[in-house]
Amino acid sequence: MNLDVNMSTPHVSLTSRMLRRGPLEAVATTIIAAGVVMLMQPFSLTLYSWSFVVTLFGTVTFTIVSKVRE
Amino acid sequence: MNDLSTSSQITYRAVPIRPGVIRRIRGLSDQALAWLFITPTIVLLLAINIFPLVWTIYLSFTNYRANRPNAPTLWLGTDWYQSILTDPDIWAAMQVTAHFVVWTVLIETVLGFGLAFLIDKKFRGHGLWTTIILLPMMLSPAVVGNFWTFLYQPQIGLFNYVVAFFTGRGASSFQMLGDVTLSPWAIVIVDAWMWTPYVMLICLAGLRSIPDYIYEAAEVDRASNWRQFWSITLPMALPFIMLAVLFRGIENFKMFDMVNLLTGGGPGSTTEVASITLKRAAFESWRTGYSSAFAIILFVTVFGLANIYVKALNRVKSR
Numbered sequence: 513m514n515l516d517v518n519m520s521t522p523h524v525s526l527t528s529r530m531l532r533r534g535p536l537e538a539v540a541t542t543i544i545a546a547g548v549v550m551l552m553q554p555f556s557l558t559l560y561s562w563s564f565v566v567t568l569f570g571t572v573t574f575t576i577v578s579k580v581r582e
Numbered sequence: 583m584n585d586l587s588t589s590s591q592i593t594y595r596a597v598p599i600r601p602g603v604i605r606r607i608r609g610l611s612d613q614a615l616a617w618l619f620i621t622p623t624i625v626l627l628l629a630i631n632i633f634p635l636v637w638t639i640y641l642s643f644t645n646y647r648a649n650r651p652n653a654p655t656l657w658l659g660t661d662w663y664q665s666i667l668t669d670p671d672i673w674a675a676m677q678v679t680a681h682f683v684v685w686t687v688l689i690e691t692v693l694g695f696g697l698a699f700l701i702d703k704k705f706r707g708h709g710l711w712t713t714i715i716l717l718p719m720m721l722s723p724a725v726v727g728n729f730w731t732f733l734y735q736p737q738i739g740l741f742n743y744v745v746a747f748f749t750g751r752g753a754s755s756f757q758m759l760g761d762v763t764l765s766p767w768a769i770v771i772v773d774a775w776m777w778t779p780y781v782m783l784i785c786l787a788g789l790r791s792i793p794d795y796i797y798e799a800a801e802v803d804r805a806s807n808w809r810q811f812w813s814i815t816l817p818m819a820l821p822f823i824m825l826a827v828l829f830r831g832i833e834n835f836k837m838f839d840m841v842n843l844l845t846g847g848g849p850g851s852t853t854e855v856a857s858i859t860l861k862r863a864a865f866e867s868w869r870t871g872y873s874s875a876f877a878i879i880l881f882v883t884v885f886g887l888a889n890i891y892v893k894a895l896n897r898v899k900s901r
Contacts, residue, residue, distance in 0.1 A: 537893060544886035551883060552680035560676070561667045564879050571886040578889075 536577035543570030635881075642875035649868040662875035672876070674851065675859040681766055682773075682841075682855055683834045687827055689774040694781025695823060699815075701782070702789045719779040727843025730772045734758040734844075762852050765845050769853055772840060777833075781826045788822025789815065821898045828891040832884055856880060 547567030550559045610618070642663070645656045666672050701712055718726070733741045736754045746753040758768040792815065800810050838857035841847065847854035847862075860880065864873035 541890050541893060544890060548883055548887060552676050552683075554677045554680070557668070557670065557673060560673050564663065564667055564882065567886045568882050571882060571889060574886070574889045 531580065533577060533580045533582050536580060537574060540570050540574035540577055543567075543573060546570070638874045638877055641871055642878050644871045646871045646874075647868050648864075648870040658871065662872045663879070665872070666876050666879060671851075672856075672859065675854050675856050678766070678851075678853060679835060679837075679855045682769060682837065682853075683831055685767075685770045686773045686777070686834050687830050689770065690778045690781045690830055691823060691827055693774065693778045694826065695785045695819075697778065697782040698785035698789055701786055715782065716779045718776045721776070723776070723839040724843065726772065726776050727840050730768075730775075731759070731844060734768060736760075759845055760849055762849055765849060765853050769841055769844055772844065773834065773837070776840075777830060781830060784822050784826040784829075785819060788819035791822075792818045821894065824894045825891070825898055828887065828894055832887050832891060835884060835887070836880070 544567055547563050547565075547570050550563035550566055553559060643658060643660070645658055647653065697715060701708055701715075721729075730741075733739050734757075736742055736757050739753075739758075741758065742753040742756070745751070745756075756764065758764050796814050796818075797810060800814060805813070836857060837855060838861065841853055841855050841858055842861075845853040847858040856876075857880075860873055860876050863869050863876060
């Protein structure tokens with residue numbers, strides 16, 4: 513009896529591992545959170561000025577990456 | 583009498599459906615039938631949600647004023663956005679909002695989790711206590727605003743008398759709503775009073791979802807109560823706590839009614855949260871284009887936070 517079973521784990525490249533929904537959503541979430549903190553922090557007017565762009569970028573990124581395969 | 587009988591005849595008369603219509607509906611595919619049912623909802627959503635949003639985005643690039651609808655509308659590009667994002671007054675309003683959001687969420691989470699932890703012990707009469715604790719959450723914000731305005735009255739307010747009793751200060755020696763230092767905290771207290779029960783409910787759901795066999799296994803391993811709390815209770819209830827934090831954060835970021843009723847943004851601008859600034863720009867200064875741009879900035883922030891909220895919700899669901 514010949515069992516043709518491959519016991520080794522399939523090789524997954526770093527790019528494939530990174531281009532999954534989970535890590536990409538985590539990155540987008542971090543960008544959104546950073547944008548919100550920049551909007552409400554009391555230290556720098558420059559950070560406040562860039563907050564909207566950062567939040568918008570994070571939100572658009574999140575919307576796009578939530579369509580990426582699991 | 584005669585009229586009445588005629589009208590009842592009209593009311594109860596069955597309306598015959600033409601056989602052609604029935605045949606035509608029966609001939610439709612499942613997908614077509616599904617579209618037929620959801621089209622009214624989609625049209626309604628487009629009319630009351632999507633269209634106002636697109637219209638607001640358009641207005642945010644113009645100098646339109648709602649009190650001068652016939653004046654020529656000029657395209658200003660991103661001028662309003664640049665103006666808002668470099669304005670120190672708007673930045674100050676954002677900091678007032680941040681103060682309100684951070685402190686309310688912190689107090690509500692600590693108290694809410696503590697109450698949930700106690701209620702979860704199922705002591706005698708815990709059902710009654712749960713109902714009593716949940717009462718403030720069921721009240722309308724308008725009622726709560728008026729109710730607390732009376733409680734904060736320096737002459738007749740119960741709150742001042744309770745503080746005076748414990749601190750020894752005169753009851754009329756301080757004004758919770760009229761003092762620059764105290765008024766932001768007055769709003770924090772009211773919001774925490776009203777919404778801590780909500781956080782408690784979510785935390786209670788988290789605590790009740792922890793299976794008993796995990797605690798039994800910990801008992802077998804002789805883990806102390808303190809160790810069980812840090813290694814089992816808190817990590818397993820954490821997704822629910824996160825959910826409560828995000829939900830309360832989003833809600834308090836948009837807070838308008840309670841602040842408007844209690845202080846109206848005053849004294850000065852010490853309690854002027856972003857939504858009050860927006861209302862003043864839109865309906866007192868009638869700067870519709872400017873306020874539309876401000877609304878879009880707040881919308882993007884809330885939308886971003888809502889994305890994080892949905893992600894946290896999915897994580898809780900998958901557990």
